[in-house]
Amino acid sequence: MIEKIYNYYIKSRGISTDTRKIQPDSIFFALKGDNFNANEFANEALEKGAAYVIIDEQKYKTKDKRIVLVDNVLKTLQELATYHRIKLNIPIISLTGSNGKTTTKELINAVLKQKYKTTATKGNLNNHIGVPLTLLSMDKTTKIGIVELGANHPKEIAFLCNIVKPDYGYITNFGKAHLEGFGSLEGVIKAKTELYDYLRANNKTVFVNANDAIQVKQSKKIKKISFGKIKSNFNIDFIAANPFVNVKIESITITSNLIGSYNYNNIAAAIAIGKHFEVTTLKIKKAIESYKPTNNRSQIIKKGTTKIILDAYNANPSSMQRALENFIQLTDKRKIAILGDMFELGKHAKEEHQNLTNLVSNVNFEMTILIGENFAMTKSTSEKVKIVKDYEAFKKIFTLDLTNVTILVKGSRGMALERILDLITESY
DSSP states (O other): OHHHHHHHHHTSSOEEOOGGGOOTTOEEEOOBOSSOBGGGGHHHHHHTTOSEEEEOOGGGOOSOTTEEEOSOHHHHHHHHHHHHHHHHOOOEEEEEOSSOHHHHHHHHHHHHTTTSOEEEOOTTOOSTTHHHHHHHTOOTTOOEEEEEOOOSSTTHHHHHHHHHOOSEEEEOOOOSOSHHHHOSHHHHHHHHTHHHHHHHHTTOEEEEETTOHHHHHHTTTSEEEEEESSSSSEEOEEEEESSEEEEEETTEEEEEEEESTTHHHHHHHHHHHHHHTTOOHHHHHHHHHHOOOOTTSSEEEEETTEEEEEEOSOOOHHHHHHHHHHHHHOOOSSEEEEEEOOOSOGGGHHHHHHHHHHHHHTSOOSEEEEESHHHHTOOOSOTTEEEESSHHHHHHHOOOOOTTOEEEEEOOGGGOGGGHHHHHHHTO
16 A cells, blocks of 8 residues: 555655645645544545545545545554655664754754755654654655654654664753653653664664763764764864854864854764765855754844843753853853743652752842743742743833843743743833
8 A cells, every 4th residue: 555655645746734735736644633633624635736635534535536545644654754765765864862953953954955955854843743744855856864853752762763764863962851751861861862772773873972971871882973072083172152152173163153052062963964974174164154043942132232042942951951051151241031931841840940940049140030830839049030920920020121131031832932022122
């Protein structure tokens, strides 16, 4: 059946999974979710121009030969993606990690595009549906694939690896993310290193940050390419991050548009991967210096004399601590931190939010405002720390002097703290 569907696929204009965005002559996969069943829209998909529709419920099968009945639509999508990946026979790099996956993926893509036609994960389509769609967006012109793997439970990375079958892998770091699903930092390490397990078992290659002791330890007995500030295959020096990260390789300095010393690792990984695939150092420099973060990820936005470091795409204890450590190091005189709740921490939520409250209570910011139900359960010893339970309460106390001030805004996606930009704009 997969070979039959594959023949339909290679003659089509790609894959569609949403009738609202259906492409003419595409194959529509009728996926199911907790609150929807796309089998119901089989005929609508055909009416909107789909060449074929893949369903898995008999009652929606008609005499129209363009409607194809399978046992499970999602499994068929995944098997089709793997079948296509094998047919393509190109090098694919997969990456995962607790923090920095998407930024690193974008940097790697920017670097490799200097020499190759690449296809990379769009946005954060890194789950059991997004990964197959990424593979199926590749065509015969693609020379290198870059696939981000996301997970919030054990065995998910292993499952995705069996779909992607990567030739190369990279883990950005191991941090306190998705503790609700992984249980502990040890659980995070075990789950993320499922990528190493796949590469080891299949005699593939891993890129390793030689400065990261956990990466070095967990990647034993795998073919590896190392990079870092210490002795490795590619020595990449950290120069400064005030606020933008500067690095040096082969006496060439690269000035990025990324803030925070933690972004050194993301940049260094992209450089090492570029060097391995024989992109020249000058082209690597061009790629990294041209890359600008978007989607509320480590963006610097200026409103009058106010400078906002907007990092409101996501947050967990590890990334929050790194952002604060970097903010502490900035030489700006007036600094205000506005932090939102971190989600998916399960039983660790209270402890981890209190740890951050303790941290900001002992730094010399002009003010810190903590927003959210989790932070509202914490206590601070500092008069400079204000705690409110939600965004509406925050708006009522947002009467700050914004003259020549630098503001860090960071929180989990569900907090939508980018709304603060509107408040700041209204203040001018």
